[in-house]
Amino acid sequence: MTARFRPVAGYMVFVAVLLTVPAVFTRVPFYTLSTAVLMVLLAIGALGLVPLTGLARQVSIGQAAFYGIGGYTSAVLTVRYHVDPWWGLLAGVVLAAAVAWSLGAVIFRAQGHYLSLATLAFGLAVAALVNELPVTGRNAGISGLPPLRILGASLTTDLPFYWLCAGLLLVATVAVHLLLRSPVGSALTAAGDSPIAAAAAGIDISALRRTAFVVSAVLASVAGSGYAHWFRYVDPSMLGLLNSVQLLIIITVGGRESVWGAPLGAFTVVTLAEVVRGRLPGSEAGAELTAYGVVLVLSLLLLPRGLAGLPAALRRRARGAR
Amino acid sequence: MSPAVFEVQDLTVRFGGVTALDGLSLRHDSGGVVGLIGANGAGKTTFVNVLSGVVRPARGRAFLDGRDLTGLAAHKIARAGLTRTFQNLRLFGSLTVLDHLLVPYGARNHGRQRALALLAEVGLAGTESRRPAELAYGEQRRLELARALALDPRIVLLDEPLAGLAGSESDELLSLFGRLRDGGTTLLLIEHDVPSVLRISDRVLVLDRGRLLADGTPAEVASDPEVRQAYLGDDDVRD
Missing domain, CATH: 1.10.238 (Recoverin; domain 1)
Incomplete structure (x- = not known):
């Protein structure tokens, strides 16, 4: 297959998989439609890390904060102020983008790996804030969120909610794909490969990194809002460090340089979390962390470009064998 | 007086206790190839890094076509018309x-x-x-x-572009530099291959411990006793 038709084939397979998931997940043991919804939501959240971490090579350890900003904005606006859920989701996106833009303006002025430390601190600060503020329900969270509605129909069960999330994931994948293929994508790649040379070529790497950071925040916020309206409940555990680590592991295992890395990684990581749940000694979170650590190390050793890089690795190997 | 293609005034850079550039001042009014030579640690790459915005000077100013570049971000300097290559390929x-x-x-x-x-x-x-x-x-x-x-820069800073190249590759690159000069691009050439620098440059600057040791045409610099003693050596000049 020529490189030109590879993305088209990729999308055909992707749509086919999204369409068959409900039929498969309701027939095989172990998986459920709820698992499928969780995978798709995590894939949306992780997708934003492809431009930021995969291309620009900037690591954010605070994505759960944006996930939480999305979820809590939806919860506060819909439960406390009776705003329509879609406006709540949009408000979460705007707030997450504004916070990421402001934070990025400070962080990306300096060279180096400040983003990791700054986002770690930011994530902890937002989690502490949510735990203390009356409007966010303190540690009890907020319950009773209304379901999302489309054309007058409430999405109260897993199947219609899955279709909505799968549609959102497809749109987000196309949008990120177009971004990667654009001049901005090339400039992000250049800035990731050699920041000093990119700057010498006239590229404003601070502005580029900030743009990628905003994209990652927006997608994490959409996933957070989606999660909140699906569960109809939010609490501070949404903003836990483990959720940020989980998103990073998803794109590392799936492939951080490709849009296919997010869904592949989400499938693998959620499956792994389900497998280890109750089967490893110790607490559930501890067992999950141990499993993440093992799969991360294996992935970095065996598949540094993730599962999405497997076909290219196999092609190279086949060429080498000839 | 029309603005210089590039000019630096009292440029001083310190790395901890080491002074890499020590009050360097010079201006270049016309185009052509400007060779910049000096022993290791003389401050050549630091000079390029300051002009291109990678390193900020402790003191002094740098200008391109009369525009003050001091303190500008590297990408703004590149957009202003000053670009560069790197000693280690990037x-x-x-x-x-x-x-x-x-x-x-x-x-x-x-x-x-x-x-x-x-x-x-x-x-x-x-x-x-x-x-x-x-x-x-x-x-x-x-x-x-x-x-x-x-x-489409006004000036390109070339940091040891001939390093590691075979003789024929160096000659091809030097010919290319000549064509670029003829096309109106100013080149600042940092190079350890002194005979090549003397052959292609219109003006040669010699740095020594962050200061300008000599400045003139290739012939003037090659015959400067201070330069010969400090850096060139008779063998190099005869080449």
Whole structure:
């Protein structure tokens, strides 16, 4: 297959998989439609890390904060102020983008790996804030969120909610794909490969990194809002460090340089979390962390470009064998 | 008086207790090739790093065509017309050769045709879809030069562009520098290959411990007793 038709084939397979998931997940043991919804939501959240971490090579350890900003904005606006859920989701996106833009303006002025430390601190600060503020329900969270509605129909069960999330994931994948293929994508790649040379070529790497950071925040916020309206409940555990680590592991295992890395990684990581749940000694979170650590190390050793890089690795190997 | 192509005034850079540039002042009014030589640690690369915005001076100012570049971010200096290559190659390993020329700020406006013409000019026609790792070392050097030229700069700073090249590759690159000079681009050439610098340069600057030791035509510099004693040595001059 020529490189030109590879993305088209990729999308055909992707749509086919999204369409068959409900039929498969309701027939095989172990998986459920709820698992499928969780995978798709995590894939949306992780997708934003492809431009930021995969291309620009900037690591954010605070994505759960944006996930939480999305979820809590939806919860506060819909439960406390009776705003329509879609406006709540949009408000979460705007707030997450504004916070990421402001934070990025400070962080990306300096060279180096400040983003990791700054986002770690930011994530902890937002989690502490949510735990203390009356409007966010303190540690009890907020319950009773209304379901999302489309054309007058409430999405109260897993199947219609899955279709909505799968549609959102497809749109987000196309949008990120177009971004990667654009001049901005090339400039992000250049800035990731050699920041000093990119700057010498006239590229404003601070502005580029900030743009990628905003994209990652927006997608994490959409996933957070989606999660909140699906569960109809939010609490501070949404903003836990483990959720940020989980998103990073998803794109590392799936492939951080490709849009296919997010869904592949989400499938693998959620499956792994389900497998280890109750089967490893110790607490559930501890067992999950141990499993993440093992799969991360294996992935970095065996598949540094993730599962999405497997076909290219196999092609190279086949060429080498000839 | 019309503004100099580039000018530095009292430029001082310190790294901890080490003074890399010590009150350096000079101006260059016309184009051509300016050779910059000096022993290791003389301050040559620091000078390039200051001009290109990688290092901020402790004191002093730098100008391009009369515009004060001091303290500007590296990308703004590049957009203002001062670009550079690096002593250790810094290419974009994930991008194709063609993308190296399309990615510089504003270069995409010139279009693919201009990028292809530039590749042909540096002798890289036919390599558009390759990645840097698939190029020979000399080709990688020329790709870095092409990337620096993609912004149509007023001046290009070349940090040891001949390092590691075979004799014929060096000669080809020197011919290319000559053509660029004839086309109106000013080149600041840092190089340890002193005979090559003396051969191609219109003006030669000699740095010694962050200060300007000599400044003149290649013949003047080559015959300067202080330069001969401090840096060149008789063998080098006879070459």
